[in-house]
Amino acid sequence: MLDYLNGAPAAFAAIVERHENRLARIAFRIIGCRSEAEDARHAVFVRFLQLCGSQPRQFTRVGAWLTRCTVNEAISRVRKQNREGRVRAEFATLVPAAGISSPSEQVEAEESRERLSIALAELSPDARAILSLRFDEDLTFREIAVLLDRPPSTVKSQLAKAIAQLRDLLGAAN
Incomplete structure (x- = not known):
């Protein structure tokens, strides 16, 4: 710099x-x-x-x-x-394809990615941001809190809520 x-x-x-x-x-x-x-x-x-x-x-x-x-x-x-x-x-490839060998496993992985993509699209931008920072970028609650200018407890509760919403959406998709 x-x-x-x-x-x-x-x-x-x-x-x-x-x-x-x-x-x-x-x-x-x-x-x-x-x-x-x-x-x-x-x-x-x-x-x-x-x-x-x-x-x-x-x-x-x-x-x-x-x-x-x-x-x-x-x-x-x-x-x-x-x-x-x-x-x-x-949404891009969200579920890693490592270890997939058979065509049926590839199809199943693609279907999982598609379900996850659809479910993530249903979440609010804030929920997607917190999920991405936590799981894609592997940031801690404290790091996310600093980045988003929120208390760590708020980040924890928002992440829990986003995960619950994602589970509900994925459960409804099955």
């Missing part, structure tokens, strides 16, 4: 390279559309670039700041889509 502020553009490229895949994953899990997730990630990096010259102290923890902005940007985009009446439910 300091290298970039001192005029080394390669430092910004290193920041982007280090965080871009993780931010795209987070945005995609919340939004459900690859192109919108890419746009959200791009918007976060543009905002970062604009702000780091004027407010460098804000970026002592670059990864945390980028993650929080990505979550906020993704949730804002979902809310905007909902206001405009568009529903997006394009």
Whole structure:
């Protein structure tokens, strides 16, 4: 970060390279559309670039700041889509396919991914964000609380509620 502020553009490229895949994953899990997730990630990096010259102290923890902005940007985009009446439910491979050898196992795994995708699309953007941060990014309750600016107890209860909703939706799909 300091290298970039001192005029080394390669430092910004290193920041982007280090965080871009993780931010795209987070945005995609919340939004459900690859192109919108890419746009959200791009918007976060543009905002970062604009702000780091004027407010460098804000970026002592670059990864945390980028993650929080990505979550906020993704949730804002979902809310905007909902206001405009568009529903997006394009989720990527959510259930790992490792260890699948037979065609019947592949079909079963694909059906599981599809059920999970549909169920996740039914959850609120906030619930998808918390689930993604906890299970995709493997963050602790405390880390999620810091990123979302919420007490850890609130994060725990929201995660429990999201898991219960997901279980209900998956149970109803069977």
